[in-house]
Amino acid sequence: MxxxxxxxxxxxxxxxxxxxxxxxxxxxxxxxxxxxxxxxxxxxxxxxxxxxxxxxxxxxxxxxxxxxxxxxxxxxxxxxxxxxxxxxxxxxxxxxxxxxxxxxxxVADTTAVPGVDDNAYTLNSVHDAELLAQRLAGLGTGTVAVCGSGLTGVETAAELAERYPDLDVVLLGRHEPGSALGARAKAYVNDALARLGVQVRCGVEIVKVLPDTVELAGGESIAVDAVLWTSGVRxxxxxxxxxxxxxxxxxxxxxxxxxxxxxxxxxxxxxxxxxxxxxxxxxxxxxxxxxxxxxxxxxxxxxxxxxxxxxxxxGYYHTPVSLGRHDAVVQFTKPDNSPRRLRLTGRRAVWYKETVSAAPWPTFGRILEFPTSGAVWPQGGRYTR
CATH class of the missing domain: 3.50.50.60 (FAD/NAD(P)-binding domain)
Structure with missing residues (x-):
């Protein structure tokens, strides 16, 4: 055996x-x-x-x-x-x-910056995400800092700003949101965040997270009511x-x-x-x-x-990014993940992103039934065997 x-x-x-x-x-x-x-x-x-x-x-x-x-x-x-x-x-x-x-x-790397482990929420699991949801539901008003301007941070900041318009959502990161996308797709992401009221602070370094404060390099502090950490992976x-x-x-x-x-x-x-x-x-x-x-x-x-x-x-195929429930951008890519000229935005991108997000679980069933089926995945990417 x-x-x-x-x-x-x-x-x-x-x-x-x-x-x-x-x-x-x-x-x-x-x-x-x-x-x-x-x-x-x-x-x-x-x-x-x-x-x-x-x-x-x-x-x-x-x-x-x-x-x-x-x-x-x-x-x-x-x-x-x-x-x-x-x-x-x-x-x-x-x-x-x-x-x-x-x-x-x-999982999210909560070890690199002091205070993150004790004072920040993560999206490491359903349970962790639900803990943040419970906190936000009880706030009413206040400030939520989303730390990390990668795609997880962008999607979460947009989702929270759309869902809780009375909250101030601040997106903090070293890089501009959508920095790996093509110029037009990146501009679309930043315009969408602005429309949703997300305050974007790029080019910043977070040095400490306290229960009610995010401290930045240079001495600046941002008062917060909740912190979500999406920066780095370990x-x-x-x-x-x-x-x-x-x-x-x-x-x-x-x-x-x-x-x-x-x-x-x-x-x-x-x-x-x-x-x-x-x-x-x-x-x-x-x-x-x-x-x-x-x-x-x-x-x-x-x-x-x-x-x-x-x-x-x-080889990679695309980078889909949701911007709340009613907007999205999809950047099609070359196999090395560099952007192509082709992109989708708005309703077409929402449909595409939702189709992709719904695909993984049914795919497991299809693998069980048709183990040698095609090499192009619903989630994107091309695998040759």
């Missing part, structure tokens, strides 16, 4: 689990175990909506996997023994593996602690087939992996994470058949 353990049921982990189940359903010599802290699938693409107080659909992981042969194990992973090939869960269970798929994704130190080769950010360094360069029986997927492509190291998104999960599954099945896995190749 070949034992395969998948850690994490995010976009990448679920893609790996469903693809492995579909590709091995006629085999009786494999065992697949999926480990996740909760039974609910987290729609990270929509956590900014949860933070604004919107009720979203709930997706049950064990229900989707029913009848597939995948064993779901609920619990937090507390350690990996790469030499013994075991994984330890928080209730002291120990899972043995022959092949490990490591998909424990990233991954679990578990891979490094297990002795796996990691990069300076703690991500597992992989070969061309997504195997750990130090432990070839470990595949790394999603945010947890430092995947090198011709244009550089991939950055963690849904559109890149799901193909890594499928490729890991394809490669594992090839190895079970005595074949060598093929290299992973991926």
């Amino acid at each position: 070949h034992k395969m353990v998948i850690l994490g049921a995010g976009y990448a982990g679920m893609s790996a689990a469903t693809s492995l189940a579909a590709r091995t359903k006629r085999r009786d010599d494999v065992q697949i175990v999926l480990v996740n802290a909760t039974e609910r699938f987290t729609e990270r693409l929509r956590l900014h909506q949860t933070a604004s107080g919107q009720n979203l659909a709930e997706f049950d992981i064990p229900a989707l996997l029913e009848g597939t042969g995948v064993e779901f194990v609920g619990g937090w992973v507390t350690g990996i023994d790469a030499a013994a090939r075991t994984v330890r869960i928080d209730d002291e269970r120990v899972l043995e593996y022959d092949t490990l798929v490591y998909g424990l994704g990233g 991954v679990s130190p578990m891979a490094a602690a297990a002795g796996l080769a990691v990069d300076e950010h703690g991500r597992i360094v992989t070969d061309a087939a997504l195997r750990s360069v130090s432990h070839p029986n470990v595949y790394a997927i999603g945010d947890a992996a430092a995947v090198e492509q011709g244009y550089g190291v991939m950055h963690g998104t849904c559109q890149s994470g799901m193909p890594t999960g499928v490729h890991a599954a394809v490669s594992i099945v090839r190895e079970l058949k005595g074949k060598q896995p093929k290299p992973f190749r991926f």
Whole structure:
């Protein structure tokens, strides 16, 4: 019996689990175990909506996997023994593996600036987003600081400003919102934020977060009633602690087939992996994470058949950005994620973005039914295998 353990049921982990189940359903010599802290699938693409107080659909992981042969194990992973090939869960269970798929994704980096851990909200989970929603619902008026001017910060600031027009929403960051988009798309983002009343402060450095204050370099302080931290990403130190080769950010360094360069029986997927492509190291998104999960599954099945896995190749396709419920911009991109001339704005972009955001969960079902279906993902991105 070949034992395969998948850690994490995010976009990448679920893609790996469903693809492995579909590709091995006629085999009786494999065992697949999926480990996740909760039974609910987290729609990270929509956590900014949860933070604004919107009720979203709930997706049950064990229900989707029913009848597939995948064993779901609920619990937090507390350690990996790469030499013994075991994984330890928080209730002291120990899972043995022959092949490990490591998909424990990233979270907001709350360690780099003093006070963030204690005084800021995050969008690391549904629970964290709901805590912010509860706080905002009880404010009435006041100031909310969204720290981090990347796309998560932009989407959240727009959502909060639209949902709570009596609140002052301040977006703080080092870079101008939409800095990676084309000039016209970036201008559209900034015009939309201005229309919604979001106060944008770019080129600033946050040095400390207090319960009612955000302190900036140079001595300026901003009085706040709530702080959301979206700046920076960190991954679990578990891979490094297990002795796996990691990069300076703690991500597992992989070969061309997504195997750990130090432990070839470990595949790394999603945010947890430092995947090198011709244009550089991939950055963690849904559109890149799901193909890594499928490729890991394809490669594992090839190895079970005595074949060598093929290299992973991926190119980006688009950057969709919601600007509240009634506006959006979609920047189409080259494979290296640099902007093309083509873009969508307004209602067409809203329809496109909503279609993309709704796609991941149904995609898992389609993978189970049609494991060898097309290589262009609803979330965007092109994966060739």
